[in-house]
Amino acid sequence: MQWSFLKDLPLSVLIATLAFTAALPIKAALLTPDNFNDTVAKGVWLIEHFSPYCHHCRDFAPTWERLAKDVESNPNPGIHLAQVDCAAYGDLCDEHNVKGYPQMNIYQDGEYKEYYKGVRDYDLLTAYIAKHAKPSTSAGPQTHVAAPVEPEEPVKLLGTTGRVIELNEQNFESVVSEGPTFIKFFAPWCGHCKKLAPSWTQLAKHMQDKINIAEVNCDEHGALCKSQGVEGYPMLAFYPTGVASKAEYSQGRKLDQLKAFAEKASAPALQPIHATALADKVADNSVIYLLLLHDSNPELLKTMGNTAQVLLGSPPVYSTTAPELYEKYKVPSWAPWAILAFKDHDASWPTSQFLGPPSHDANSIKTSVTPWLLSNRLPTTAELTQDSFQGIMNAPHSPLVVIAAVNKANSAKVAEKLRNIGSKWRVKLRAHDTASAGNRDVVFASMDAERWKDWMKSMYSIKASDDGEVPVVIADHKNLIYYDVDENSQPLKLTSASLFTAIDSVHKNKLAYKHSENAVERIARYLNGKMMSLEHFVKTHPYYTITIVVGSMVALFLWLKRLVADDVYDIREQGQLRKGDRLD
DSSP: TTTTTGGOOOHHHHHHHHHHHSOOOOSEEEOOOTTTHHHSSSSSSEEEEEOOTTTEEEEEHHHHHHHHHHHHHHSSOOOOOEETTTOOOOOOOOHTTTSSSSEEEEEEEEEEEOOOSSSHHHHHHHHHHHHHHOGGGGGGOOOOOOOOOOOOOOOOOOOTTTTTOOOOTHHHHHHHSSSOOOOOOOOTTHHHHHHHHHHHHHHHHHHTTOOOOEEEETTOOOHHHTTTOOOOEEEEEEESSSSOOOOEOOOOOOOHHHHHHHHHHHOOOOEOOOGGGGGHOOOOOOEEEEEEEEHHHHHHHHHHHHHHGGGGGGOOEEEEHHHHHHHHOOOOTTEEEEEEEEEEETTTSSSSEEEEOOOOOHHHHHHHHHHHHHHHHHHHHEEEEEETTHHTTTOTTTOOOEEEEEOOHHHHHHHHHHHHHHHHHHHHHHHHOOTTTTTOOEEEEEEETTHHHHHHHHHSSSOOSSSSSSEEEETTTTTEEEEOBBSSBBBOOSSSSHHHHHHHHHTTSOOOOEEOOOOOHHHHHHHHHHHHHHHHHHOOOOOHHHHHHHHHHHHHHHHHHHHHHHHOOEETTEEEEEEEGGGO
């Protein structure tokens, strides 16, 4: 029977495959080991090898479906599209040298030609299909298709052994320069390092052929760790494009959290999307960026992809040439491209937009776009937890964070109220365009005052209340100061009126602040800062330092010499040298 092979499949594979194909209807043939060779034996075929477990495949599915419909509707396409499920037929995919998913191979009259190496963008793939298609000459004229674009170089597979790579001074830069590398800096005696070790080993196996998972023993290679700014163990750092691109990982260290981060960070920084799928992407992510273009300029796409790597996949960046989105979001038609930020699962209107200049100079784009990407990456509303704290409070663009202290009884109610306040804040930004006026980003967050009561009391002198009132502060964590009253010295309230007025006063430097540290801590931090500045100066200007030190020693010697000389003089009284005036 034609479907008899199904009984031999593992139940999990069968369920996943059925769920995948049911959720994403695809207009292309599904090939098996029984019919693959006979099918591709005649004509030109583009075969997508995919896995139902691969999120890249699921993201690419709408584009593949659109391509398949285009080919199906063309009376003389000159090419056929089909798929192979590598979860069900792994041997078939291995036979055709499939190294990752999705991989698209071209076959002509049964002979393998090449695999597609470019960005999985609809326009680029349409041009690629046109390049390889061989329509029948007897079928009349064909529809004009844009000229093909040369694909990018193939991506080198990383972490091929599935094991943790041990780094030292000799191989560090060469391994990191190969491609995305996730590194653990550790010490053998560190308890947290020992606890993380099994998860790190499993992560290397999970990310095999995708990225390098590595580690550095800082007891044996102290100079290397110092050069990478390691101040505690374990320190985790991700290097997307070489040594200079280091980003410290500060999220959770459970295996699932590490996997999720590594998958996002190693995914293509720029992913194509259809206009119809935008709402779903916004619904699935607290923040996304959308790159709007009038046309698929390969040079610009490459530049934006390189620039977006600074985000490490969070938030994701999508691209589209859909003209209806230009119109929907009132993007000026003169802008050749624009980036829109959508937050809090709200696709009705972007919270901020960056209008691209006509110039496509890679350096100027990276210089101007990178700060914008980093300063808009946080959601308007959030919950401060052990996993999210560092990413929000110590974000590079130093946002103001409105913190509401909650307990179990009111946490849900406060969260809903914060979402409403955040929604009003987004409307305020749009109405007054304060996002472009140089004001700091604002995040409205709740925090469990029962779990973090000691920290909240020491930092902000607040705790969860049982009388219905919700303590609120505006934290400026970069400067370790906070605000808990308005201009009338009244305690801040969890209302848009109270908070918006206070935030505007903070932006205008009209609101009195309090310190999150006591006087002794502030003095210690000040002195430590001065010492670090001095150390930095010495490292940066060694010759100036030597000159200053030598000059200071010479000046001190001359001063002491003069002091001693002035102290030794002859005072003759009645022709006698007083004994008390002699040095001996």
